[in-house]
Amino acid sequence: MNNQQKKQEPVHIKTIISEVLKKYSHNKKANLFQITEIWESAVGSTIANDSRPWKMTKNELEVHVSNASWLQQLNYMRNEIIHKLNERLGEQVIKKIRFSIAHLPNQQPHK
Numbered sequence: 577m578n579n580q581q582k583k584q585e586p587v588h589i590k591t592i593i594s595e596v597l598k599k600y601s602h603n604k605k606a607n608l609f610q611i612t613e614i615w616e617s618a619v620g621s622t623i624a625n626d627s628r629p630w631k632m633t634k635n636e637l638e639v640h641v642s643n644a645s646w647l648q649q650l651n652y653m654r655n656e657i658i659h660k661l662n663e664r665l666g667e668q669v670i671k672k673i674r675f676s677i678a679h680l681p682n683q684q685p686h687k
Contacts, residue, residue: 607632611670612629626642635671639674651675
């Protein structure tokens with residue numbers, strides 16, 4: 577490296593991924609990365625431990641849950657979750673949520 581080249585400060589991978597997803601997202605209003613970032617603050621840590629935003633298509637969010645009990649519970653909470661997410665996103669981006677049972681990696685053990 578010659579003296580004219582400046583060293584760049586390290587950039588956290590989270591920042592890089594966020595910028596790339598914003599640039600190439602099909603839905604410019606919100607993308608899955610943004611929703612994932614606010615998920616726990618919207619639903620709380622207990623629910624977040626047993627659920628993960630999985631896919632955003634147009635105005636529908638697909639969320640994976642750990643078991644049938646959570647599937648049923650979150651279906652009852654559907655409208656409240658949509659409201660909280662849209663409130664944090666600052667606009668009415670999510671109109672529907674669909675829940676499905678799936679294996680959740682990095683799930684914390686229940687205490």
